[in-house]
Amino acid sequence: MQKLLVSKDLAKRELAKLKEELESFNLEEKLRLGIIQVGDNPASNKYIQYKMKVAEQLGIQATLYKFADTISQDQLLKKMDRINEKEDGIIVQLPLPEHIPTQVILDAVPYEKDIDGLTTKNAFRLYNETKDKHFIPATARGVLELMEYYNIDVKDKKVCVVGRSAVVGKPLAHIIKRRGANVSTYNETTGIKGIESGDIVIVAIGVAKYVKAENLKKGAIVIDVGTNLDNQLTADLCGDVDFDNVIDKVSAITPVPGGVGPMTVVALMKNLIDIIR
Structure with a gap:
């Protein structure tokens, strides 16, 4: 085993396979990915840029919904109602500001669109090993x-x-x-x-x-x-x-x-x- 466990080659290979698979579906419209960010965390900014770049490479329509860290919980939940209607998959970029309860916001994502696998419903299915569809975080x-x-x-x-x-x-x-x-x-x-x-x-x-x-x-x-x-x-x-x-x-x-x-x-x-x- 090599000392540095880098993922560049593996990631490149897996993304090529995903792109080929996605193209084989012949979708009428691009898959849509919504990324919700609250605040301006520098590490999060870098990570989001990378996610959006990869999505673009795969032919996925990624949209960043970025809100000020002063937004209230209720305001954010209302914004999410509209986002949930538009997108096929949704990510809530963590961390959230301290005044916003993280799990409440995560659970506002429909579990079938919860590609981060962090909703309470998804967790129940994962840890109880039900046969219902779930995502591994x-x-x-x-x-x-x-x-x-x-x-x-x-x-x-x-x-x-x-x-x-x-x-x-x-x-x-x-x-x-x-x-x-x-x-x-x-x-x-x-x-x-x-x-x-x-x-x-x-x-x-x-x-x-x-x-x-x-x-x-x-x-x-x-x-x-x-x-x-x-x-x-x-x-x-x-x-x-x-x-x-x-x-x-x-x-x-x-x-x-x-x-x-x-x-x-x-x-x-x-x-x-x-x-x-």
Whole structure:
């Protein structure tokens, strides 16, 4: 296995397959993707630009609905009513401002258009393993596909998941456990004492450079899901793992950017196309 788990080639291959599949449907109108953003988070801006670029490459009509961070919950919900009518798939770009309850806004997306897989209804179907159609949250799906690409087998491995968000940590822990891994979960409240025993460590805690070499065992495989602003002036990004600090200790690691991020966007587009499959 190579040391840097980059996703460029995999993402390129998967997007080419998606484009070919989408063209085979001979749709009368382009698939429509609506992206809802509140505020002007620099990391979110970069990520949205990439999503829209990929959508355009696939022939998907992507529209950004951007609102000031002063918008109220009620105002946003009213705007979303109209957006829900127009779009085939909808993404709410996180994080939202503190005065807006995140789950209320996520649940305002019709579950059948919830390509991020974050509505309460979608989560119920995922965790209760019902036969009803549901989406694997896009970031979690992207991580799983990247791990499969690099033949990272979780069966009988000690897997430590740092972060319990509905976006990444919780669904990944659930799915990986079902695949035979011995899973432990951690967050800022519990601390991360114990991850030094992990064969595979997945970090999605949302804190820049949170995990250091001292927290990892030699030879661990590290999946860094974090996307944080490392430099306000240059808008450079960094992960939740202190990359330069751990690189000599781990056997493999996803860089930020260039690791999980591109596969998250691929997974989003797969979830969108799943709507019409």
